[in-house]
Amino acid sequence: MQQRKITLSESEIPDQWYNIVADMPNRPLPPLHPGTREPIGPDALAPLFPEELIKQEVSTERWIDIPDEVRNIYSLWRPTPMYRAYGLEKALDTPARIYYKYEGVSPSGSHKPNTAVAQAYYNKAAGVKRITTETGAGQWGSALSFACQHFGLECEVYMVRLSYEHKPYRKVMMNTWGATVYPSPSDRTEAGRKVLAKDPDTTGSLGIAISEAVERAATDPDTKYALGSVLNHVLLHQTIIGQEALLQMEKAGELPDVVIAPFGGGSNFAGIAFPFLRLSLTQGKQIRCVASEPASCPKLTRGQFRYDFGDTVGMTPLLPMYTLGHNFVPAPIHAGGLRYHGAGVIVSQLLKDGLIEARAHDNLEVFEAGIAFARAEGIIPAPEAAHGIATAIREAERCKEAGEDKVILINLCGHGNFDMKAYQDYFAGKIESHELTTAEIESSLAELDTPLA
Numbered sequence: 104m105q106q107r108k109i110t111l112s113e114s115e116i117p118d119q120w121y122n123i124v125a126d127m128p129n130r131p132l133p134p135l136h137p138g139t140r141e142p143i144g145p146d147a148l149a150p151l152f153p154e155e156l157i158k159q160e161v162s163t164e165r166w167i168d169i170p171d172e173v174r175n176i177y178s179l180w181r182p183t184p185m186y187r188a189y190g191l192e193k194a195l196d197t198p199a200r201i202y203y204k205y206e207g208v209s210p211s212g213s214h215k216p217n218t219a220v221a222q223a224y225y226n227k228a229a230g231v232k233r234i235t236t237e238t239g240a241g242q243w244g245s246a247l248s249f250a251c252q253h254f255g256l257e258c259e260v261y262m263v264r265l266s267y268e269h270k271p272y273r274k275v276m277m278n279t280w281g282a283t284v285y286p287s288p289s290d291r292t293e294a295g296r297k298v299l300a301k302d303p304d305t306t307g308s309l310g311i312a313i314s315e316a317v318e319r320a321a322t323d324p325d326t327k328y329a330l331g332s333v334l335n336h337v338l339l340h341q342t343i344i345g346q347e348a349l350l351q352m353e354k355a356g357e358l359p360d361v362v363i364a365p366f367g368g369g370s371n372f373a374g375i376a377f378p379f380l381r382l383s384l385t386q387g388k389q390i391r392c393v394a395s396e397p398a399s400c401p402k403l404t405r406g407q408f409r410y411d412f413g414d415t416v417g418m419t420p421l422l423p424m425y426t427l428g429h430n431f432v433p434a435p436i437h438a439g440g441l442r443y444h445g446a447g448v449i450v451s452q453l454l455k456d457g458l459i460e461a462r463a464h465d466n467l468e469v470f471e472a473g474i475a476f477a478r479a480e481g482i483i484p485a486p487e488a489a490h491g492i493a494t495a496i497r498e499a500e501r502c503k504e505a506g507e508d509k510v511i512l513i514n515l516c517g518h519g520n521f522d523m524k525a526y527q528d529y530f531a532g533k534i535e536s537h538e539l540t541t542a543e544i545e546s547s548l549a550e551l552d553t554p555l556a
């Protein structure tokens with residue numbers, strides 16, 4: 104029998120996260136204060152995050168210990184399996200060997216609990232009562248609801264209106280874990296009211312929802328805020344994925360030539376890629392790491408590297424990143440988790456330095472890839488995850504043309520069992536190509552008066 108599944112035992116759950124900042128040739132530029140535009144220190148983050156997470160945010164230590172309590176909860180679903188994609192290889196008739204790491208086995212169905220659990224743990228330890236957050240596709244809100252429930256924390260979620268309407272079951276899932284969910288923009292915050300006054304029918308965006316959740320935390324001493332992507336500490340927690348994947352690849356007797364992951368703010372990409380990128384940065388290996396983004400929200404492939412806000416209203420520090428401009432509202436594609444205007448600062452710096460790559464995919468190509476994968480491998484991928492599959496299929500097809508037996512590793516960051524509306528729309532012929540013009544991108548960027556990085 105072919106070996107399809109590469110598993111690890113519970114005792115092999117890694118006990119440290121990997122901080123790539125220690126090995127970067129150029130470290131990220133400092134964040135700037137949104138008002139004064141001077142570099143800010145870690146203190147500026149204190150109203151929003153507990154001290155331990157701020158320490159991780161600015162840490163330059165290579166390895167950071169995972170607390171036992173966090174590892175214990177991880178063991179509910181970790182180590183996650185890795186599979187050899189024999190079915191997909193056959194369907195594509197490619198000489199490439201394709202593997203995927205499957206994060207959909209977590210309680211909420213994606214990679215997000217890897218950081219949600221860690222963030223809830225550090226907040227609980229700091230005596231915090233309530234955590235606010237935003238959610239796009241509902242994946243992050245569900246993960247944080249699950250994690251908060253575990254530690255007895257209240258959880259308040261601002262859900263992008265488009266997803267709130269399209270994904271009622273995601274909301275019920277959050278309610279089941281005890282969270283309260285509001286459609287964003289809401290009338291509960293000044294940020295939300297401001298946007299609603301300008302555009303009452305808005306479908307919302309992650310940037311707006313972030314503004315709402317941040318405002319709530321900034322104005323209540325018992326409340327902190329949690330972000331599901333972009334920030335350094337979030338990327339750090341996700342490296343558990345790549346640390347496991349390294350061990351699994353070793354067991355399979357392989358080293359990937361290319362590691363591929365979908366890209367929203369960068370956390371699942373960083374999570375799988377950074378432990379492999381470490382081998383390129385420190386041991387002379389040549390492992391390509393490729394981020395996959397939607398053509399309708401192409402910050403990595405068509406955005407600009409400059410300082411920008413993380414949210415829409417301009418409350419967060421200015422971060423040096425690839426961005427389409429914080430007022431950019433992407434087309435309402437189903438991959439809600441990828442509808443974000445910017446990218447994490449670490450990933451942005453790595454892209455600027457040519458150490459990672461990015462590809463953009465049209466909506467139709469993404470669904471074709473997702474369906475091909477479901478038919479060949481069984482698992483129905485989340486529309487976000489299907490972006491990574493689309494990149495992998497392009498790579499595998501290139502291998503076929505060139506007769507190359509490269510090893511491709513995909514991060515299958517979540518299942519699509521709550522995304523049947525998206526697949527339904529595809530089968531009904533309602534998914535359309537969306538052409539984003541250069542003029543649209545330029546006009547969004549032209550609104551920025553922030554410094555170039």
Ligand SMILES: *Cc1c(COP(=O)(O)O)cnc(C)c1O
Pocket residue numbers: 213214215240242243331332333365366367368369370371372440441485487488516517518
């Ligand atoms: C949130 C999410 C993403 C995008 O966020 P990243 O931080 O870039 O990983 C991608 N896929 C799934 C399934 C998600 O839940």
